Structure formats: C-alpha cells, structure tokens
Amino acid sequence: MQSQVWSLLKIYTVMVYVFMFAPIVVVLILAFNASQFGGFPIEGFSLRWFRALAENEAIIRALRTSLLLGVLTALIATTLGILACMALVRYQFRGKNLITTFLISPVLVPETVLAVGLLIFLRWVHVPRSFALLLLGHSIIALPFVVLVVQARLIGIRRDYEEAARSLGASPLQTFFQITLPLLMPAVFAGALFAFTISFDNITATIFWRPSGMETVPTQIFGMLRHSVSPEINALGFVMICITVGLPLLAGGLARYFMRRKI
Amino acid sequence: MARVELKKLRKSFGMVEAVREADVAFEEGSFNTLLGPSGCGKTTILRMVSGLETPSSGDILIGGRRINDVPIHKRNLGLVFQNYALFPHRTIGENIAFGLKYRNVSKADVARKIRESLDIVRLPGVEDRYPSQLSGGQQQRIALARAIVIEPDVLLLDEPLSALDANLRGEMRVELKAIQDRIGVTSIFVTHDQSEALAMSDKIIVMSAGRIEQIGTPEEVYNRPLSEFVASFLGTSNLLDARVAARTNEAVVLETPEFGQTPVPLSHAASLGEGPQARLMIRADKLTLVPRGGEGTEAVVQNVDYQGQLARYFLRVGETELQAMNMIDGMPFGVGETVALRLNPDACVALPMSGAAS
Numbered sequence: 001m002q003s004q005v006w007s008l009l010k011i012y013t014v015m016v017y018v019f020m021f022a023p024i025v026v027v028l029i030l031a032f033n034a035s036q037f038g039g040f041p042i043e044g045f046s047l048r049w050f051r052a053l054a055e056n057e058a059i060i061r062a063l064r065t066s067l068l069l070g071v072l073t074a075l076i077a078t079t080l081g082i083l084a085c086m087a088l089v090r091y092q093f094r095g096k097n098l099i100t101t102f103l104i105s106p107v108l109v110p111e112t113v114l115a116v117g118l119l120i121f122l123r124w125v126h127v128p129r130s131f132a133l134l135l136l137g138h139s140i141i142a143l144p145f146v147v148l149v150v151q152a153r154l155i156g157i158r159r160d161y162e163e164a165a166r167s168l169g170a171s172p173l174q175t176f177f178q179i180t181l182p183l184l185m186p187a188v189f190a191g192a193l194f195a196f197t198i199s200f201d202n203i204t205a206t207i208f209w210r211p212s213g214m215e216t217v218p219t220q221i222f223g224m225l226r227h228s229v230s231p232e233i234n235a236l237g238f239v240m241i242c243i244t245v246g247l248p249l250l251a252g253g254l255a256r257y258f259m260r261r262k263i
Numbered sequence: 264m265a266r267v268e269l270k271k272l273r274k275s276f277g278m279v280e281a282v283r284e285a286d287v288a289f290e291e292g293s294f295n296t297l298l299g300p301s302g303c304g305k306t307t308i309l310r311m312v313s314g315l316e317t318p319s320s321g322d323i324l325i326g327g328r329r330i331n332d333v334p335i336h337k338r339n340l341g342l343v344f345q346n347y348a349l350f351p352h353r354t355i356g357e358n359i360a361f362g363l364k365y366r367n368v369s370k371a372d373v374a375r376k377i378r379e380s381l382d383i384v385r386l387p388g389v390e391d392r393y394p395s396q397l398s399g400g401q402q403q404r405i406a407l408a409r410a411i412v413i414e415p416d417v418l419l420l421d422e423p424l425s426a427l428d429a430n431l432r433g434e435m436r437v438e439l440k441a442i443q444d445r446i447g448v449t450s451i452f453v454t455h456d457q458s459e460a461l462a463m464s465d466k467i468i469v470m471s472a473g474r475i476e477q478i479g480t481p482e483e484v485y486n487r488p489l490s491e492f493v494a495s496f497l498g499t500s501n502l503l504d505a506r507v508a509a510r511t512n513e514a515v516v517l518e519t520p521e522f523g524q525t526p527v528p529l530s531h532a533a534s535l536g537e538g539p540q541a542r543l544m545i546r547a548d549k550l551t552l553v554p555r556g557g558e559g560t561e562a563v564v565q566n567v568d569y570q571g572q573l574a575r576y577f578l579r580v581g582e583t584e585l586q587a588m589n590m591i592d593g594m595p596f597g598v599g600e601t602v603a604l605r606l607n608p609d610a611c612v613a614l615p616m617s618g619a620a621s
Contacts, residue, residue: 118352158346160344160348163408164349164409165313165361166315167313167314167336167338168336168361169339169362169364169413170336171336183352198319
C-alpha cells in the first residue's frame, strides 16, 4: 500500500517536471531541424536557422538592444542596490522599514500596473518614451532582487571587519572598497546576474515602455509570432536559453574555481 | 604609548544609561582591565575610546589630547576583537600589512615589520596562508600582531580570549601579558572573567550597571572590596547582616548571630559609613572547617563539591547558608557531618548595607 503511494508520487513528480521542461526541450531540438515547418518527426540536422538568424538584421538589432539594456540594467540596479543596502543594514534612521518596503514593492505590484503607471506618469510630465526611460523602468523592476540578495549577505558580514579596518587607519570609503565590497562580491555578482536576466527576459513592461521602432529580443519574438511560427524563432529561443541559463552556470563555476584557488 | 584619561564620560542609548560619569586614568604602559558582567558598560567604554561610539558627554584624553572629535582612523589605536575579525579575503601577510598601508612605510620595511610581528606572537612563516587555515588561537595571535604592528598609542582588547577553549585561554593569557610587558603599550582589556582580570592587570576597574564600582590593583579589589557587588563578583564570599558593636582605633567590631563579635581591621572597612548596620564579608577560602568539638561556630555540611585538592562545602548555621573552600587534608568532611567553623577576622571586610554605598 505504502509503496504504491510512493510510486504514484514519483510518477506525479516526474510528470510535473516533464510538463515543465518538455516545451523547452522541444524548442532546443527543433532549432536544429532542417525542415521549413517546425514539427516532428525531425527531417535532418541543420544549422540553417542559426545562419538565417545571423542574417536577420532586425533580430541582430533586437539582440544588441537587449544585451545593452541588460548590462546597463545590471550596472544601475546593482550600484543602487549596494548603496541602499549599506544604508539599510549599516545605519539607523527614521523611516527605514518604510524605505525597505518601498524598495521591494516593485516585486509585489503586478507588472502591468507598474508599466501603465509609469507610462501615465511620463505622459503627465510630458517626457517622451526613450531608451533611457526603458532602462530606468527595467532598473526599477530589477532593483528589489538585487536588494534582497545583497542585504542578506551584508547582514551576514560582521561589522568587526569594518571596525578593524577603520581602527587600522582606513577611512570609511577605503574600508568600503578594501573590505566590505570584496566580502560582498558573491552577492553583488549574483544580484547583477539576476538583474541582467530579469531585464533580458522582460516582455510585459517592455511592450509598454519601449519607444516606437525599438525591439528587444522578447518583443521581436512576440512580433514574429504574430505572422507565423518561423523555425528561426526556435533558433533564437536556443540562443536565449543559452544566455539566461549558461551565464549563471558559468559564473557559478568561475566563482567556485576562484574560491578553490584561494583555499 | 600614551596615558589615557576619561573625564566624566557618559553614554546613553535612548533611555538606557550605558555608562554613567566614568572618571578613570589608564597610566602609560600599564595593563588595565574593565571587569563586569555583560551589559555593565565595559565594552561601551572601550568602544568610546576606540571611536566606534560617540560619548553623550564627557571627555576622552589620549596623551593629554582630547580626542572626542578625532575619527577612529586617525586615532592610532590597536583593536583586538573577540572574534578576531581577520579579513577572510586577505592573506595573513596582507592582514598584518593593512594598517601599514596608511602609514607611509616603505615596502622593505613592511616586509620586515610583518616578520617581526609574527615573531613576537610566535607564529613565523604563515604570511601566505589565509585566516581560515589557522586555528582560533593562531588567528587571535595574528589579530594581535595586526594591532601592534602599527605601533599604536593604546591597545584595546575586547574579550580577546573568550572565543578560545579553556586550556588555550590560560596559555594565551600568559602570553598576551608577556607581549604587553615587552612592547610596553598602554592596554585596556575588557573581560567578564575574574581570573583573567586578576592574573593580568595592573589595575582593575570593576563595573556594574554602567557605574564604576571600584578601581584598584587586583590585590585591592579582591581583598578589600568596597561594595557588595565587588565582593560577590570576584571570588566566592559569604555576606552576613551585622551590627556595629564597637569602633576602636584599629578595628570595627561587627556582631553577627553566626560568629558573635568579629573585629574587622579599619583598612578593610573603608567604605563603611557611620550607621549601626553593616554587612560582614567572609571569603569562602578564609572560612576553615575543623572537626566537631573544636573551637568555633557549629555548622552542618549540606553538600560537598569535590574538586581534587580543594573541596567546596555548602554549610548551614542555624538558618544561614554559607560556603567554604578548603584544601583537603586527608579525607573531606562528609554530608550531614557537624563541624566547627573558624574565621580569620583579618581577612574579613566590613561593607555598608546594600544601597547605602557612598
């Protein structure tokens, strides 16, 4: 009886994972399908869709926009996040809880609401949509993730280290760059990766905020899907998965490599 | 090296008075201990001297100069923490060199100073290791080396031994004191461990609830406490209600129901006021048990805590419970046995009734 329940549970678990990952696997496989019409059975292995992708200027432009947007979002959100965390964790001041809630709130507010809100606000102050504003919006969405990751790590770093550095003659700024930031680095790195991935994947808010004529990879795919399901999209999906999954894996591996060298 | 002086130093956190009007001088080259239970304000004083806390009022003078407004990184102090606080991402050499970077020391001198300081703490050759590769005791030695390599005016030690295990603690205590003697730096040591305080200090400052209870040499605070708090915090002692029966030129005679009249030397009654009530303090190790029938107060042994060469007896005289620590000569007395108690009046202290301390 008991073993039956267990095997049922096992089957159920496997089914859940299959359901979650099967579509991704399908995209990955179909990206290499030689046929014009995406579908099974596969007619042969080919890289022609990747070649087509490389020759599609609209997609290349969208990819370039997305990468730039992601990197800049990561830079801005991480910098702001570290500064906010330093203030929130290391100093006592009035309204601290309120500010924490405020910083985290973009996670809680539905993205559509946030997107429409910002859009209405921009119209109200008569600022046209632009890349800079899209970047600002992405930074707002990514900031809570950076704050949460960095804050957790900073709380774990005992103040003794900073106090020791100060007593040895380092100014507050020197202490930050020599001691706090290096100790914070794993979280900073993770936060930056989060921010990049969130920006790179974002479609809902991007559709609202992008200036006309500008496409990111997700909006480009969305646009292409409206006409037909081109095998190029599978290839593009493959590239996106590589970037969003591969980058963190690579970073984790590098981090482990450097840790081992040190100890 | 410098003399440190605190003048009417006060610190409050909101409604809490962490330190009330501390007046104390730490002489040049001396080893001073702030001793007290947790929350007594000893660490707050250390943090104010180091610059990690700002005094609410009062002055801190180092070498005659008021340093209240000097930021911590310009005070030239050596600070040693309970948890070592070695920078985990830096090698031992880099840790020790950290303070030298801000002091215009040439590269060759840096290397030499690192070597010298590692020799002082008897850990030569570990420059290239990381803190996590060293044991707790070794890390604390490195923390000490890092603090003294900058030749600080004052060395501040915040419970540096309490994270170590008991054996190592005793060993490090002797070594720490030897190093301090050798380099002669004015030191302020914070601890809640009375044996550390008694063993290492030139001067002990006993604190309780933000107030300095007594300042004196280890011998003074142990043998001649000025308050019940000091008497009970250092060592094991018995405190009995007493009546002042007589005052002579040499002694105050205290009368207790348990021991009758006890003439306490005046030098051991410094804090006793004029009133008729007093407390008689008897150190547990100054209360001697002799077999029944001997001269002295009769007492019943309630419990025995056998400690090898020593035994700690829990005794009852009438309704009063007493403690005595005696060397064991032959067999210890057994539970339930009736014994006679002798006390040496010269080792007793007359204290004012609690709350009446001047």
